[in-house]
Amino acid sequence: MQLSPAHHDERLTAPRSWWGIAALIGLACALMLLPLGLLPLLAGLVGGAALAGILVSSYGSARVRVVGGALAAGDARIPVAALGEPEVLDAEEARAWRTYKADSRAFMLMRSYVPTALRIPVVDPADPTPYVYVSTRAPEALAAAIRSARSAA
Numbered sequence: 001m002q003l004s005p006a007h008h009d010e011r012l013t014a015p016r017s018w019w020g021i022a023a024l025i026g027l028a029c030a031l032m033l034l035p036l037g038l039l040p041l042l043a044g045l046v047g048g049a050a051l052a053g054i055l056v057s058s059y060g061s062a063r064v065r066v067v068g069g070a071l072a073a074g075d076a077r078i079p080v081a082a083l084g085e086p087e088v089l090d091a092e093e094a095r096a097w098r099t100y101k102a103d104s105r106a107f108m109l110m111r112s113y114v115p116t117a118l119r120i121p122v123v124d125p126a127d128p129t130p131y132v133y134v135s136t137r138a139p140e141a142l143a144a145a146i147r148s149a150r151s152a153a
Contacts, residue, residue, distance in 0.1 A: 008066040008145035010136060014057070015113050022052035062109055064136055066145040069152070071120070073109040073134045080150040083132065084121035086143035091115035097133055108133040118142050 026049025033044035065072040070079050089097060094117035098110055107129050110117070114135040122129045136142045 007149075008064070008138075008142050010064045010138060010142070012062045012064065012111050012114055012135060012137070014061070018113075019053065022055075023049050025049065025052040062111065062135075064109070064134055064142065066142065066149050069149055071132070071134075071146060073107075073132065076107055076109070076132075078107075078122075078132060080146055082122055082124035082127060083146060083150065084123045086118050086120045086146050088139040088143055089117040089119055094135070102133075103130050105129055106131050106133055109135060111135040118146075120146065 026045050029048025030041045030045035033040040062074045116139045117135045118139045120132045
């Protein structure tokens with residue numbers, strides 16, 4: 001399915017190395033239960049890996065979309081009419097906006113394993129949020145979708 005320029009759909013999934021860490025957590029749980037026998041060992045292996053996998057997938061699968069005249073980033077849904085001109089952030093600038101340049105009032109959907117981001121000022125005078133920071137692997141495409149959706153609105 002080809003998306004129109006006013007649409008963007010991206011899922012920020014956790015890196016593969018995190019799944020390896022989840023498997024190692026399962027192995028560690030199993031080794032702790034080794035003195036109790038084979039059945040608890042297998043239960044610890046499966047249970048520990050499953051719990052770690054659930055945590056990895058729930059944190060690591062944020063969705064970023066521009067659809068229906070709104071930016072949907074994680075659980076937030078922001079009308080594009082309330083957003084200003086998006087600023088594409090390279091890896092170095094994105095790290096700066098995640099750390100020492102960050103404003104505690106900003107909405108931030110950040111994932112440390114995604115190096116690039118988009119910073120969009122909030123132009124709604126009734127909203128105290130100064131900007132929206134969104135980690136994205138395709139900042140240019142997301143910025144184009146926001147611009148296109150804003151001009152269509």
